[in-house]
Amino acid sequence: MSLRILRTAAALLVLVLPLFASSLACVVRLSERNSPLENGGVTGPNADCRVERPLPVGTTGGSATTNFVGRYDLTDPLKPRFDWSGNAMSARFEGAEVTWGAEAASEQVFEVILDGKAQEVVLPDYTGIEPPRAPVTTRTHKVAPGVHEITVVRSSEALFGISTFLPFTFAGGKQLPSVDYARRIEFIGDSITCGYGNEGRNATCPYDIPTRQVKNDKGVLVDVKIPETENIYLAYGSLVARRLGAQATTLCYSGKGVALNYREEGAGEGKVEDPSGPVKADPDAKTTVPEYYLRTLANEKPDPQQVGSTWDFAKEVPPQVVVINLGTNDFARDVDQNTIADGVDLNAFREKYRAFVTLVRKLRPKAKMFLAVPPMLSDQFPFPNARSDFRDTLRGLVEERNVSGDGDVFFLELVEMASRYGLGCDYHPNLEVHRIMADQVVGAIRAKTCWSTVDP
Secondary structure: OOOOHHHHHOOOOOOOOOOHHHHHHHHHHHHHOOOOOOOHOOOOOOOOOOOOOOOOOOOOOOOOOEEEOOEEEEEEEEEEEOOOOEEEEEEEEEEEHHHHEEOOOOOEEEEEEEEOOOEEEOOOOOOOOOOOOOOOOEEEEEEEEEEEEEEEEEEEOOHOOOEEEEEOOOOOOEEEEOOEOOOEEEEEEEEHHHOOOOOOOOOOOOOEEEEEEEEEEOOOOEEEEEEEEEOHHOOOHHHHHHHOEEHHHEEEHHHHHHHOOOOOOOOOOOOOOOOOOOOOHHHOOOOOHHHHHHHHHHOOOOOOOOOEOOOOOHHHOOOOOOEEEEOOHHHHOOOOOOOOOOOOOOOHHHHHHHHHHHHHHHOOOEEEEEEEEEOOOOOOOOOHHHHHHHHHHHHHHHHHHOOOOOOOEEEEEEOOOOOHHOOOOHHHOHHHHHHHHHHHHHHHHHHHHHHOOOOO
């Protein structure tokens, strides 16, 4: 399937539709209901911080090894394979030079954070039209002699294919003990959590840009694009983790829902006109987030005969906090691509969401779980009362859990975004909305855990 089709199938929501433009603007003119609630209006009693003993922030210690964050296929420990955006590797070292690399079948965007300063790196760099057989690229960073810390974060979503990290090397230097994180947060979401379009300057900016051309199977040159405006390092989940001195694992995928996906091209529903070639079957066109949640790699279906293809929850250090920000795609579903949402079966959505919460609770028995109303829904879009219907459904599910004795499941309402805050590409949350959401989530987590912040 071409990159263009993948993008179309995975794009969360295109609100740049004349039909809804006036309705979206009315959100600002009619009321102030899209002002952010303090701490997201999180429900439930707060922790008693006079007696609570909160976990410490990350500290250095332990062995001089690389810290890997996220899910990896470690069949070859020296070549960890992964595809989830937000996956990262970091190391502390003493010296004046550090080299790292990655192997990937297509261009992918990484954020390199060296001594707290971030820079975008695109790997691999192809110089010709056709990619080499072994697309391996390395990067070397020169620094002043001394102690340094480097983190490499994959920003491109899973739909851009699988990566393989190559280990850090330190020419003339040595690796030091890494940072050990006691606090751990798991974020589960869609394009909003991935940071889709968050660096865009306006609602109509391009999410991706062409970098080169390749020949398809018909010999026609087609563009290869990278998600230039998607930056998970600046998405709300990453901001929350840094402010709380925590380690964040992110499991997000654009266009995917709890019960149904936004669009499902390649599964016999809808049609995509693509001059580069015919639409190919997509085995994951109907795969939803609850199914992805069980996978080690988003791009590989679990195989009972293959060890490691299903994520082994028993072998990981479990998170103390789980934030679920899903459902926009279920509500905005537009299979026939006529720009009008198909509507949502609230009962079916409720049942699937309830089942997913039950699954996560089984796998995360001690975690504090926050179920969020997403920012892109309003009572004008994608259909009348959408946000109210979502809010009522989610509140009902949280109350069910609480009444049944699970008091560690909380309702959280993220800010209702609108033009008053500015807009990212394809009408997704921009950096300002991500900052507001981060403030809300940080407040909600602190209220239930008493975790301190590490704000400068």
